[in-house]
Amino acid sequence: MPSDREPMAAESRTEKRVGEALTTTLFHCSDLHFGHPAVPAQYEAIETIIAERHYDVVAISGDLSQRARSGEFQRARVFLQHAKRFSEVIVVPGNHDVAWWKAPLGFGNPMAMLENYRRYISEDVEPVLRIAGATIVGLNTSQGVTRRTLTWNLRDISIIGDLRRDQLERARTEFERSRAGDARAIVMHHNPVMGELSRRHGLKHTQRILGAFAEMGVDLVLCGHDHQEAVHYIEHTKKGTVISTAGTISNRARGGRPSSVNSIRITNESIDVSTLLWSSDDKAFVPGPSKCFAR
Numbered sequence: 001m002p003s004d005r006e007p008m009a010a011e012s013r014t015e016k017r018v019g020e021a022l023t024t025t026l027f028h029c030s031d032l033h034f035g036h037p038a039v040p041a042q043y044e045a046i047e048t049i050i051a052e053r054h055y056d057v058v059a060i061s062g063d064l065s066q067r068a069r070s071g072e073f074q075r076a077r078v079f080l081q082h083a084k085r086f087s088e089v090i091v092v093p094g095n096h097d098v099a100w101w102k103a104p105l106g107f108g109n110p111m112a113m114l115e116n117y118r119r120y121i122s123e124d125v126e127p128v129l130r131i132a133g134a135t136i137v138g139l140n141t142s143q144g145v146t147r148r149t150l151t152w153n154l155r156d157i158s159i160i161g162d163l164r165r166d167q168l169e170r171a172r173t174e175f176e177r178s179r180a181g182d183a184r185a186i187v188m189h190h191n192p193v194m195g196e197l198s199r200r201h202g203l204k205h206t207q208r209i210l211g212a213f214a215e216m217g218v219d220l221v222l223c224g225h226d227h228q229e230a231v232h233y234i235e236h237t238k239k240g241t242v243i244s245t246a247g248t249i250s251n252r253a254r255g256g257r258p259s260s261v262n263s264i265r266i267t268n269e270s271i272d273v274s275t276l277l278w279s280s281d282d283k284a285f286v287p288g289p290s291k292c293f294a295r
């Protein structure tokens with residue numbers, strides 16, 4: 001364990017106001033899967049984009065590793081250190097970052113499941129980032145194998161995400177501290193909207209959770225896990241929510257889809273989400289579809 005390491009996620013629960021900005025720009029990527037699935041040409045292209053575009057925030061919605069191994073997290077840590085040179089960074093764990101076999105169904109030491117993540121990425125698995133114009137709350141949906149997420153489908157072991165009531169309450173409390181008018185965003189791993197190709201939700205109890213987010217005035221959810229890019233708008237009686245699902249940056253994209261990331265621009269009036277798709281001809285991420293939503 002490096003003794004001189006910096007905290008890798010955004011300095012959690014601290015105020016970070018860096019002047020009044022009319023717009024907030026976010027770079028949203030997910031599922032880098034450092035280890036065998038990661039594609040150097042792709043994550044290096046992303047490092048270049050981050051260095052050139054100087055986003056206000058780089059948000060990474062989990063699955064930094066493939067098997068929660070030290071070496072995988074060490075490479076992810078280098079990626080995060082690079083991003084921190086140019087932007088605020090917020091990151092949460094994905095199911096691949098959790099060594100669920102160390103404490104299945106509560107047997108064993110639950111703290112051991114995120115030992116490597118905490119060692120190399122961040123002690124804080126649910127960071128909060130406050131910048132001018134936006135509050136971003138991280139939620140850890142990757143809780144290993146629990147009774148709540150068990151299904152009869154063996155494929156679901158450790159795959160399904162969950163949020164407990166106390167996690168939602170903490171998010172609510174964090175947003176209550178936000179300035180009126182600031183954008184409110186959640187970053188979490190599991191997709192609450194069914195994947196077009198997978199036909200699956202990553203998260204349990206999606207209706208209840210999306211309803212709770214709407215009650216909190218959440219404008220934007222940043223997630224991944226499905227390995228297919230998607231942008232949705234969920235209408236609620238109180239508040240509509242934009243869902244940015246970033247595809248993977250690895251060789252595990254679903255259905256032969258290209259790897260992808262989402263570039264987001266938030267103003268007082270709107271949220272624009274543009275998808276960048278990997279072009280193997282150009283060896284670069286090129287502009288894909290764009291959507292604009294009124295806030």
Ligand SMILES: [Fe+2]
Pocket residue numbers: 031033063094096225227248
């Ligand atoms: Fe993944």
Ligand SMILES: [Fe+2]
Pocket residue numbers: 063094095096189224225226
């Ligand atoms: Fe995942």
